[in-house]
């Protein structure tokens with residue numbers, strides 16, 4: 744089912760994205776919008792014909808990947824993370840709800856949505872397959888320890904508990920020196936534990 748795109752965050756495209764000056768990008772987008780009007784609900788647009796989903800991995804540059812792809816005039820993107828396939832309350836609302844979350848697109852354009860938690864949620868591969876087995880799946884990964892530290896940093900910055908959470912090493916390494924693979928930021932970096940579900944469905 745899956746077609747995998749492994750993207751190196753240090754790729755030339757990534758560097759281009761990082762260094763393009765904001766004002767330049769603004770003018771680029773204005774010109775592009777004039778040449779390739781997108782996102783307007785008019786008679787020549789429709790809900791997605793071609794769908795690609797960035798399924799993860801969290802803290803691996805999923806936002807940057809989406810924004811880079813969106814520079815292409817043939818790409819439309821969903822606003823925000825849709826979380827249709829991983830949240831039961833959304834999934835119960837049905838495909839029509841999902842379709843309405845998608846932007847309108849012109850014939851031949853690809854619509855992309857990103858919800859990084861899809862990769863690690865057990866039900867998602869089968870649910871996507873049930874919708875459409877030819878959907879393109881995009882997966883971006885990052886050096887696993889760096890990803891885990893990044894995840895820890897975000898969780899820590901959002902934590903409201905006082906005193907602040909212990910240092911990363913304390914959570915990731917047990918007193919006996921073994922790795923605490925049950926600690927979620929580490930568990931999510933063990934990509935192979937999730938990958939097999941996607942390859943087997």
Ligand SMILES: Nc1ncnc2c1ncn2[C@@H]1O[C@H](COP(=O)(O)OS(=O)(=O)O)[C@@H](OP(=O)(O)O)[C@H]1O
Nearest residue numbers: 752753757761800801802803804805806807859893
């Ligand atoms: N081009 C490029 N090269 C290297 N690293 C990059 C790039 N773009 C984004 N990033 C880093 O990716 C982290 C954010 O990932 P996500 O967008 O997937 O985050 S999220 O899951 O949606 O919250 C975030 O990592 P941290 O800086 O560790 O927080 C970004 O700095």
